[in-house]
Amino acid sequence: MKDRSRVAALRNMLREMEVDLGLETLSQHQRDVYYAACLVADEYHAVQSDKVRQHPLLSDMARPTFYRALSELVARGFLQADGIRKDGRYRVKT
Amino acid sequence: MDKAIISDGLLPLTIVSATFLASFFLVFWLFLPLQEAIFGHFGSFAILVFLPHGVRVLTAWLFGLRAIILIAPASLASHGYLFGLSGFSWPMIGGCIVGIICAPIIFYLYGKFFSEVSYAHVDAGSWLQIIGLGCIASIVNGFGSSLFYGTDIQSTFAYLLGDTLGLILSMVILMLSFRLLRYTQA
Numbered sequence: 001m002k003d004r005s006r007v008a009a010l011r012n013m014l015r016e017m018e019v020d021l022g023l024e025t026l027s028q029h030q031r032d033v034y035y036a037a038c039l040v041a042d043e044y045h046a047v048q049s050d051k052v053r054q055h056p057l058l059s060d061m062a063r064p065t066f067y068r069a070l071s072e073l074v075a076r077g078f079l080q081a082d083g084i085r086k087d088g089r090y091r092v093k094t
Numbered sequence: 095m096d097k098a099i100i101s102d103g104l105l106p107l108t109i110v111s112a113t114f115l116a117s118f119f120l121v122f123w124l125f126l127p128l129q130e131a132i133f134g135h136f137g138s139f140a141i142l143v144f145l146p147h148g149v150r151v152l153t154a155w156l157f158g159l160r161a162i163i164l165i166a167p168a169s170l171a172s173h174g175y176l177f178g179l180s181g182f183s184w185p186m187i188g189g190c191i192v193g194i195i196c197a198p199i200i201f202y203l204y205g206k207f208f209s210e211v212s213y214a215h216v217d218a219g220s221w222l223q224i225i226g227l228g229c230i231a232s233i234v235n236g237f238g239s240s241l242f243y244g245t246d247i248q249s250t251f252a253y254l255l256g257d258t259l260g261l262i263l264s265m266v267i268l269m270l271s272f273r274l275l276r277y278t279q280a
Binding site: 018 | 152156219220221222224268269272273
């Protein structure tokens, strides 16, 4: 167990280094929106944008920032627009 | 054999020793010939990118003073590979001892007088703090090595630079390895 926590600490420290050096692929906003989408997704990985926006992780995020992050996540293939265009349904790509 | 002896003693010792020796031979078989082709020869095996310093520093961060015991076998083996049996006589062995104790002692003293930088602490310390303490350890190691090996000022600075760049490069290699792992697991 101790060794596992050492590996976790090492991995976390290097992850912080990766973010600080700008090597992380997603911005903080994009990551928060993606994490929230993962948390509210149903068993088919489907989510409704309004539900994602209501998640506590995104309580401080401005509406335009949220939608910008959402469209960037779609553009980068982390989320997929699902159903009729602009009806707010997405599928989380895992 | 007792499980605790394996997980708390033999496993870390094996991982640290294997990583130290792998990085050491990578440096001596690949980096050193390249360096000599480009910059010429420095005295006393001074290498401009010395990856094993990264192993020393990260082991000190993860294990505290216990790192001395974990680093010692591979350090002594690599020292013996470079200098032969004469390397174990005084004052040559002093240079090796400084290399073994520099990082754990610096982490310990920093924790004693300032704030603890350890994986086990609530605030484990940022990567910049780890690199900073690694640089201080490399200064101690550089001057200690020059004292015991009797190297010139040029080689001393090559040790300093080699340890610091080696630490940074080994952290970048680890970072990219974890990143690759994330992608392959996804």
